[in-house]
Amino acid sequence: MIDIHTHILPCIDDGSPDIETSIELIKTEIEQGVTDIFVTPHYYHLRGFISPVEENKKLFRTLKEEVKKQGLEVNLYLGTEIYYNRKTLRNLKNNIVKPLGNSKHVLIEFSLSKEIEDIPEAINNLTAKGYVPVIAHPERYPYIKKIEPYVYMKKMGAKIQINASALLGKYGGKIKKFVLKLIEKNLVDFVASDMHNFRMDGLKDAYCVVEKVFSKEKAEQLFNNRTIFN
Amino acid sequence: MEFFEYRNVVIEDPNSPESEAYRKLELNIRMSNVDKPIRVIQCTSATPQDGKTTTAINLAAVYAEKGKKVIIVDFDLRRPKIQRAFHKSNDVGLYDFVVDDKDYHDLILHDQSGIDILLSGHRLSYPHIVLQSKKIQDMINELRKEYDFVVVDTPPVLSVTDALIISKIVDGVIYVAAYNQTKKDNAKAGLDQLTENGANIIGAVLANIDVRKSHGVYGYYYYSNYPSKEKD
Numbered sequence: 450m451i452d453i454h455t456h457i458l459p460c461i462d463d464g465s466p467d468i469e470t471s472i473e474l475i476k477t478e479i480e481q482g483v484t485d486i487f488v489t490p491h492y493y494h495l496r497g498f499i500s501p502v503e504e505n506k507k508l509f510r511t512l513k514e515e516v517k518k519q520g521l522e523v524n525l526y527l528g529t530e531i532y533y534n535r536k537t538l539r540n541l542k543n544n545i546v547k548p549l550g551n552s553k554h555v556l557i558e559f560s561l562s563k564e565i566e567d568i569p570e571a572i573n574n575l576t577a578k579g580y581v582p583v584i585a586h587p588e589r590y591p592y593i594k595k596i597e598p599y600v601y602m603k604k605m606g607a608k609i610q611i612n613a614s615a616l617l618g619k620y621g622g623k624i625k626k627f628v629l630k631l632i633e634k635n636l637v638d639f640v641a642s643d644m645h646n647f648r649m650d651g652l653k654d655a656y657c658v659v660e661k662v663f664s665k666e667k668a669e670q671l672f673n674n675r676t677i678f679n
Numbered sequence: 680m681e682f683f684e685y686r687n688v689v690i691e692d693p694n695s696p697e698s699e700a701y702r703k704l705e706l707n708i709r710m711s712n713v714d715k716p717i718r719v720i721q722c723t724s725a726t727p728q729d730g731k732t733t734t735a736i737n738l739a740a741v742y743a744e745k746g747k748k749v750i751i752v753d754f755d756l757r758r759p760k761i762q763r764a765f766h767k768s769n770d771v772g773l774y775d776f777v778v779d780d781k782d783y784h785d786l787i788l789h790d791q792s793g794i795d796i797l798l799s800g801h802r803l804s805y806p807h808i809v810l811q812s813k814k815i816q817d818m819i820n821e822l823r824k825e826y827d828f829v830v831v832d833t834p835p836v837l838s839v840t841d842a843l844i845i846s847k848i849v850d851g852v853i854y855v856a857a858y859n860q861t862k863k864d865n866a867k868a869g870l871d872q873l874t875e876n877g878a879n880i881i882g883a884v885l886a887n888i889d890v891r892k893s894h895g896v897y898g899y900y901y902y903s904n905y906p907s908k909e910k911d
Binding site: 538564567573578597 | 762801
């Protein structure tokens with residue numbers, strides 16, 4: 450499996466607090482069947498998460514060395530989970546935040562409470578610059594409750610990443626049902642863990658849910674989507 | 680969350696009846712003002728989503744098609760849309776000109792259609808004050824010298840005062856109403872506000888007609904020389 454959204458880089462955001470925890474989280478991922486992990490620390494000004502890429506790279510190197518030392522079989526890639534605002538394009542240009550690994554995919558999140566930033570505008574601006582926006586856990590945004598916005602987001606060139614927790618009913622039965630509907634309509638591109646130190650991933654169980662409700666092929670498509678490397 | 684799509688039929692479907700209607704619009708603007716050519720044109724409407732931006736981009740495309748040097752300026756600083764119509768990133772534009780004093784020439788985007796574009800850029804505070812500034816007026820006057828035609832998109836008349844402010848610095852206003860959508864009272868109220876402010880309304884466009892169902896009404900109906908001084 451490929452996990453495109455994790456907070457396992459230590460000491461950066463509300464994810465892993467230290468390198469020991471990071472290693473434990475990576476071990477958990479491997480047990481779940483993950484082979485490739487995108488390390489995506491928050492860049493979220495209002496929450497005080499403003500560590501730039503250069504700083505993250507130093508920690509990322511340290512983490513990779515530790516993974517190698519411990520003989521863990523996993524590929525790591527650096528990215529950012531970017532809270533989108535008007536400075537995002539400039540921050541991408543100035544290497545304050547970065548796409549996922551060496552791809553053109555950019556993981557962006559929006560407010561979890563109310564509609565502040567204009568999502569279609571964000572998609573327009575990013576795609577116009579050649580990026581592929583990946584909308585992080587839109588099922589958690591209370592202001593997107595219908596299928597139609599997903600159809601438009603996809604049509605505009607965005608990809609959709611939902612959290613494994615949603616498929617496990619951790620955000621409630623209503624959201625689980627809605628997410629299954631989205632999958633049925635081919636509106637989801639990735640399922641990821643969004644793993645923090647306190648939120649264990651559940652990717653394996655979520656995979657089983659998709660396999661049971663739909664098919665193994667569908668589960669592979671969502672949990673092992675290699676287009677993320679493009 | 681607003682999802683909308685703009686079709687520039689003049690570029691995408693140049694042989695369609697819709698694109699022909701925009702060519703007719705251009706012809707009518709030209710013929711109705713032979714002695715005093717209209718070169719800075721504002722597109723506005725009474726209410727949102729009546730078709731003003733679609734009219735603006737298609738009219739600009741007709742000028743480009745004719746080999747004219749044309750620029751479209753997004754003066755809808757509150758809900759800018761031109762970037763969406765041309766799929767451009769709205770990261771540079773009028774904001775940089777007004778706030779950071781950048782040379783507006785460096786902010787103009789050159790679209791492959793031949794249309795130049797000046798976007799809004801980041802959101803400006805107090806757009807109505809910015810639009811009244813000498814800086815904006817001077818820029819429009821410079822653009823008038825540099826381009827054959829300047830097409831200006833603005834917010835709807837009944838929403839904010841911006842469209843009325845801009846109507847004073849353009850040569851003429853195209854007033855757009857959407858068939859089966861714009862409420863008659865709103866259309867009339869918007870028109871009254873423009874005329875009361877002395878806008879030179881050079882015509883109107885009735886948009887949103889499905890030409891395949893219109894039985895002889897061709898896409899966009901246009902009437903020129905609206906008596907803008909009627910109330911005087």
